[in-house]
Amino acid sequence: TAQEKRLQILEFGGGPVIHPLISAAPYAETIVFSEYLGQNRDVVDSWRNRESRAHDFRSVIRTVVQSVEGRSEEEIEYREQELRDKIISVVPCDIRQDPPVDASVQTGIYDVLSTHLILDTACESVEMYAEALQKLSAYVRPGGYILATEALEQRFYNIGDVTFPCITLTKEIVKKSLIDAGFSEEI
Numbered sequence: 001t002a003q004e005k006r007l008q009i010l011e012f013g014g015g016p017v018i019h020p021l022i023s024a025a026p027y028a029e030t031i032v033f034s035e036y037l038g039q040n041r042d043v044v045d046s047w048r049n050r051e052s053r054a055h056d057f058r059s060v061i062r063t064v065v066q067s068v069e070g071r072s073e074e075e076i077e078y079r080e081q082e083l084r085d086k087i088i089s090v091v092p093c094d095i096r097q098d099p100p101v102d103a104s105v106q107t108g109i110y111d112v113l114s115t116h117l118i119l120d121t122a123c124e125s126v127e128m129y130a131e132a133l134q135k136l137s138a139y140v141r142p143g144g145y146i147l148a149t150e151a152l153e154q155r156f157y158n159i160g161d162v163t164f165p166c167i168t169l170t171k172e173i174v175k176k177s178l179i180d181a182g183f184s185e186e187i
Contacts, residue, residue, distance in 0.1 A: 007111040010034065010139050012093055012101065013118030016043035018057055018083060020116050020147075022064040025083040032110075034093035034101050036122075045090045095122045095132045107138045116149040117157075120166040126173055133181040146183055150174060 006029030011021060014035045021031060035041045046054040061080050065071045071079075091102035095118075099107070113136055123129040133146070140146065151157045152174070156165045178184075 008109055008141075009112045009114060010101070010105070010110040012113060012115040012136060013095070013122065014040070014044065014114075014116075015118075016040040016055070017060075018044060018047070018087075019060055019064070020114055020149075021083060021087070022061055022079065023069065024112070024114070025079060025086055028086045031083075031087045032101075032105055033087050033090045034105070035090070036092070036094055038092075041090045041092065044087070048084050048087050048090065050084070095119065095135065098135065099138075100132070100135050101139065105139070108141055110139050111141060111144045112147055113140050113144070114147045117151060117164075119148070120150045120154075120169055121164045123167055126167060126169070126177075129167060129169065129173070130177040130180060133177045133183075137181040137183065140183075146178065148174075 007024075007027050009021070009024055009028050009031045011031060011033045014020070014033050016035075016037075016039070021028075021033075024031070033041075033044055035044070043055050047057060058076070058080065061083075062076050065076050065079050066073070089104070091105060093101045099105075115136070119129055119132050123132050136146070150169050151166050152169055152171060154166055155168055156163050158164070
């Protein structure tokens, strides 16, 4: 089971946030965090290194640990430190490059590749999206998983006041692209 096995996780295009990794931390052995923008990498790295200028993610950690997972107040600080310890590196990535993740990152070793609301905006076409999944599949060990969030059947989406244009993906396009990249049919 996941609790017995400590997972190797690669976060692709993580942005300036750690949110998707909070619940993963107890199951992870190591997490490599990759992000395109240097300032976003700096946000995560400064938090990880407890720098005085670091963003405070405590409120979102509290929400996930207490409200979503139903755990105690004591778990919040522990989880925050656990996640800091398990993010072993913060590296550049660019889906338009080959390889798409910094060359220091090994391929074929990750149990989970996590990517959220990035491929649908970084890719300019459905074909590029399929190619992106193919590239990323090289990082996942046989039998591993991709955990992805995409905006389906949208041309754009908003986060606050910022509009992100995206390619129009359907469940069928995502499923076919995942299968063609070597992942299972589960979606």
